[in-house]
Amino acid sequence: MTPTISDKNLFKIPLSEPFISGNEWKYIKECLDAGWVSSVGSYVTRFEEMVAHYVDTKYAVATVNGTSALHVSLIACGVQPNDEVIVPTLTFIAPVNVVRYCTAHPILMDCNLDTLCIDVQKIINFISNHCEQRKNGYTYNKKTKRRIKAIIPVHIFGHPVDMQPLLALCAEYNIDIIEDATESLGSEYNGKKTGSFGKMGCFSFNGNKIITTGGGGMVVTDNINMAKRVRHLSTQAKRDHFEYDHDEIGYNYRLTNIQAAVGVAQMERIHEFINIKRSNASMYSDLLSEVKDVRFLWEGAHSRSNFWLYAIKVPKAHKKLLIDYLLSKNIQVRPIWKLIHTLPMYRDCQRYAIDNAIEAYDSCINLPCSVNLKKEEIEVVVENIKSYFAEGKAYANKHSNR
Ligand SMILES: Cc1ncc(COP(=O)(O)O)c(C=O)c1O
The missing domain is CATH 3.40.640.10 (Type I PLP-dependent aspartate aminotransferase-like (Major domain))
Structure with missing residues (x-):
């Protein structure tokens, strides 16, 4: 079964852990x-x-x-x-x-x-x-x-x-x-x-x-x-x-x-937490800018995000394979939520001009983002994303039909 966010001890680098270190x-x-x-x-x-x-x-x-x-x-x-x-x-x-x-x-x-x-x-x-x-x-x-x-x-x-x-x-x-x-x-x-x-x-x-x-x-x-x-x-x-x-x-x-x-x-520590999240987001974004197929999602115009959860966009053909690859390296990543209009209880709801969301679902992955994420851990995540793309077709051919 695919690991979940609660499998705290399963991952070397978990997705999002609480940071309890104050009063x-x-x-x-x-x-x-x-x-x-x-x-x-x-x-x-x-x-x-x-x-x-x-x-x-x-x-x-x-x-x-x-x-x-x-x-x-x-x-x-x-x-x-x-x-x-x-x-x-x-x-x-x-x-x-x-x-x-x-x-x-x-x-x-x-x-x-x-x-x-x-x-x-x-x-x-x-x-x-x-x-x-x-x-x-x-x-x-x-x-x-x-x-x-x-x-x-x-x-x-x-x-x-x-x-x-x-x-x-x-x-x-x-x-x-x-x-x-x-x-x-x-x-x-x-x-x-x-x-x-x-x-x-x-x-x-x-x-x-x-x-x-x-x-x-x-x-x-x-x-x-x-x-x-x-x-x-x-x-x-x-x-x-x-x-x-x-x-x-x-x-x-x-x-x-x-x-x-x-x-x-x-x-009492919210300012500190947000500064860390923003600085880690910048580090991910800088390091990943070297990877041709990856875009780190950024805040919109007029905005200052708390960068609660990091997401990257990759070509559709690589989403699942990259997720599996990173999970196999003990890095907890996950696909973004299944779109609501595809779920059985909401399939019959009225929907309007949905196409971007399908593209986003097909291509986005959430990356580890805990407040206590270390710089070296960000480097490990990025190095593994790079090695996945370096292995590229060979990895895809070996795993895509399993
Ligand atoms: C977008 C969004 N809305 C609502 C909720 C519900 O919050 P809670 O889990 O505290 O009920 C969550 C998260 O958990 C969320 O991510």
């Missing part, structure tokens, strides 16, 4: 000593304040993971059953699943080949040619007659989506933006942090992200009503803590104090 132990011990282990405690508030301050939003609400952050954000912004939400086909599956959790319908959109993020120009074409704005102010899909309530731009691998034209489009057509910034904590577009552009922005602190709480998430927003609603929904919609009075169907989506304690320790 994590100390802060967890404080929680344990004080007995504040669950979803109430000072670390939850501290973590929320730190993230809000860092991304420059007025409010932040911690959640149990990034998926739950996206789910409650969609409910809070008023996505109703039978609404439609535009999402990329090239993404981790969570932002698409949450649309279905709301019994709304995803419309799957293509990606841009430079950053792999959702193709904003195609969204503009779709909305202007295939949708209409009605007197009630909302925009409807001409084909399905359903309301387009929201768009979830995902900042893929940390690279910001081209937000400016998207913001203009959504303002004109009254469509909400819920940013999936789960991979892009600290990335900037026009000098502003991702997550702070949309009505709400969502982060993940899963073990493989730039900072981790083991598992965790956060919703950020400047809108006090949205913040209150997200907090309410994620705490079982409990109106009165003593009487157990609930006023709607809620969720148990709050982060625990222990996890938040880890988050505070990790946030």
Whole structure:
């Protein structure tokens, strides 16, 4: 079976490991000593304040993971059953699943080949040619007659989506933006942090992200009503803590104090982590520029990426072979996500002009990117990519028919 991201000890050079080397132990011990282990405690508030301050939003609400952050954000912004939400086909599956959790319908959109993020120009074409704005102010899909309530731009691998034209489009057509910034904590577009552009922005602190709480998430927003609603929904919609009075169907989506304690320790080092990620990305990019068949994916215009996950593009015929070659050398690499429109539960969804995403899926590979990746390890990865291409046809002939 193909190894997974969790096969930590299997690889000499793993794909993406957490870097726990600050105050994590100390802060967890404080929680344990004080007995504040669950979803109430000072670390939850501290973590929320730190993230809000860092991304420059007025409010932040911690959640149990990034998926739950996206789910409650969609409910809070008023996505109703039978609404439609535009999402990329090239993404981790969570932002698409949450649309279905709301019994709304995803419309799957293509990606841009430079950053792999959702193709904003195609969204503009779709909305202007295939949708209409009605007197009630909302925009409807001409084909399905359903309301387009929201768009979830995902900042893929940390690279910001081209937000400016998207913001203009959504303002004109009254469509909400819920940013999936789960991979892009600290990335900037026009000098502003991702997550702070949309009505709400969502982060993940899963073990493989730039900072981790083991598992965790956060919703950020400047809108006090949205913040209150997200907090309410994620705490079982409990109106009165003593009487157990609930006023709607809620969720148990709050982060625990222990996890938040880890988050505070990790946030203390976010600048350092991003500098390392960016410097390692530059090193990969420089070294790989010598290899004719390889392109290291870079941030887009007006952007400063956190470079959460590194990706290269290689000729289609080499993708699988190069992955197998590097795995055989104990270097953990992986193909990018299977495109959502090819998965059985989403095959029947409406999709728009998807072709770049197919090319990206056929040619992109993720490379090791942990914060604690050593310079010598980057050299080992690049040397192995070079030897694969040096062996070239001989290797391909020997392995392609197996
Ligand atoms: C793009 C994207 N969206 C959402 C999520 C979901 O976050 P979580 O795993 O914390 O639920 C992830 C990652 O894990 C992701 O990569």
